[in-house]
Amino acid sequence: MRTGDELPELEIAITRTLIVAGAIASRDFQDVHHDAESARAKGSPDIFMNILTTNGLVGRYVTDCFGPAAVLRKLAIRLGAPNYPGDTMVLTGRIEDVDGDTAVVRVVGANGIGRHVSGTVTVSVPQQPPSPQPGGTP
Amino acid sequence: MFEGRPAVSGGVGKDPVNEPMIRHWCEALGDTSAAYAGPDAVAPPAMLQVWTMGGLSGNAGRSAAYEELLGLLDGAGCTSVVATDCEQEYLRPLRPGDRVTFDSVVESVSGPKSTKLGTGYFVTTRTDVRVDGEPVGTHRFRILKYAPVRTYAPSVPSRAPETPTGQKPQVAPTSTPTPTRPRPVINRDNAGFWDGVDRHQLLIQRCLGCRALRFPWLPGCNACGSGDWDTVEAGGDGTVFSYVVLHHPPFPAFDPPYAVGLIELAEGVRIISNVVGVPYDKVRIGMPVRLEFVRYEEGQPALPVFRGDLPAEVGG
Numbered sequence: 494m495r496t497g498d499e500l501p502e503l504e505i506a507i508t509r510t511l512i513v514a515g516a517i518a519s520r521d522f523q524d525v526h527h528d529a530e531s532a533r534a535k536g537s538p539d540i541f542m543n544i545l546t547t548n549g550l551v552g553r554y555v556t557d558c559f560g561p562a563a564v565l566r567k568l569a570i571r572l573g574a575p576n577y578p579g580d581t582m583v584l585t586g587r588i589e590d591v592d593g594d595t596a597v598v599r600v601v602g603a604n605g606i607g608r609h610v611s612g613t614v615t616v617s618v619p620q621q622p623p624s625p626q627p628g629g630t631p
Numbered sequence: 632m633f634e635g636r637p638a639v640s641g642g643v644g645k646d647p648v649n650e651p652m653i654r655h656w657c658e659a660l661g662d663t664s665a666a667y668a669g670p671d672a673v674a675p676p677a678m679l680q681v682w683t684m685g686g687l688s689g690n691a692g693r694s695a696a697y698e699e700l701l702g703l704l705d706g707a708g709c710t711s712v713v714a715t716d717c718e719q720e721y722l723r724p725l726r727p728g729d730r731v732t733f734d735s736v737v738e739s740v741s742g743p744k745s746t747k748l749g750t751g752y753f754v755t756t757r758t759d760v761r762v763d764g765e766p767v768g769t770h771r772f773r774i775l776k777y778a779p780v781r782t783y784a785p786s787v788p789s790r791a792p793e794t795p796t797g798q799k800p801q802v803a804p805t806s807t808p809t810p811t812r813p814r815p816v817i818n819r820d821n822a823g824f825w826d827g828v829d830r831h832q833l834l835i836q837r838c839l840g841c842r843a844l845r846f847p848w849l850p851g852c853n854a855c856g857s858g859d860w861d862t863v864e865a866g867g868d869g870t871v872f873s874y875v876v877l878h879h880p881p882f883p884a885f886d887p888p889y890a891v892g893l894i895e896l897a898e899g900v901r902i903i904s905n906v907v908g909v910p911y912d913k914v915r916i917g918m919p920v921r922l923e924f925v926r927y928e929e930g931q932p933a934l935p936v937f938r939g940d941l942p943a944e945v946g947g
């Protein structure tokens with residue numbers, strides 16, 4: 494875990510199901526997240542992903558990369574281009590800063606129309622007890 | 632006026648932190664982390680806000696001040712809402728059985744902002760989340776309450792099936808009306824000016840009391856107070872007295888960047904209009920310009936604009 498390390502990309506298919514399931518799982522019943530007609534009436538071409546789902550995906554991306562022992566401390570995101578059904582979002586991350594067992598990761602999620610999300614995630618990864626070194630003393 | 636006032640006081644989570652909601656969230660988001668299942672499961676930290684959501688049965692505990700703020704914005708036509716920012720800090724993990732309480736305060740309300748979606752106001756709230764009185768996390772949330780700049784017509788029945796391959800949905804081009812330019816406001820004081828524009832004449836008012844020229848049109852003379860006037864037609868020569876280049880915000884029917892000039896006519900009065908014929912970044916103070924009339928929309932009058940000339944390139 495070093496400053497400058499890049500996290501492996503995560504590609505997420507933005508299906509209608511993901512948008513609706515994420516909205517309902519986060520108890521967000523704003524119609525723009527499940528009702529295309531209402532979304533159009535409000536100036537959007539289609540339903541779009543709610544911020545809680547994006548937040549959860551950014552959190553998932555970081556904990557997927559750092560493993561189940563990783564503990565999220567802070568998550569700060571800003572939304573840009575909406576995630577509409579049929580698009581794909583690619584999450585990328587880069588370690589900006591490391592302090593002991595805590596890293597600050599800059600995360601960007603880009604979709605087909607621009608940058609859906611950008612933000613920083615502060616994550617602690619408790620040190621594992623040292624494991625036997627391969628090729629060490631027999 | 633609203634900043635610092637509570638948005639929610641003594642909010643209580645509708646459900647305790649619980650395994651089924653955690654599992655539904657993980658299923659929806661495809662989160663398979665072992666930390667969120669099994670006997671020692673914790674809730675995904677990003678669910679912090681979920682435990683405070685009002686859901687379909689509403690947000691009990693919302694303050695009168697916050698309701699008033701949202702009502703004022705609705706009344707101003709800002710009936711649509713979109714979340715723009717979320718900042719969360721997690722002080723300790725939440726576990727099944729935890730009962731969440733929360734208080735929210737309005738941190739800031741922006742002035743009117745023009746956005747791609749429409750003009751609106753950013754409202755930032757900060758929520759402190761507790762369990763048994765002990766802080767477990769904070770949650771700062773920013774929404775844009777806006778008046779939609781356009782709406783999309785209802786979908787046609789023969790919508791193309793969605794492709795799962797990352798294709799963007801096609802928005803029927805017919806569903807977006809072409810935005811039109813603002814119409815001039817014509818009244819008794821300026822009708823003569825617009826009559827002139829219809830005849831491709833740029834008319835300047837002239838005071839019959841003191842002979843001072845004035846533009847834009849006014850009922851009386853700023854120099855002597857006389858209400859009597861006639862007009863003179865501008866010869867059409869002018870220079871750029873000052874200008875701005877508009878990049879943002881984009882207005883429907885206009886295509887930024889473009890230059891807006893304050894043109895000093897040879898007669899001495901100044902008029903604001905577009906500078907055309909010159910790239911927006913080549914417009915300069917002092918540049919000579921010439922009046923012309925350009926029709927931008929069918930059925931609307933041709934408008935007076937000013938054509939600039941780039942100095943001839945030397946050498947090369």
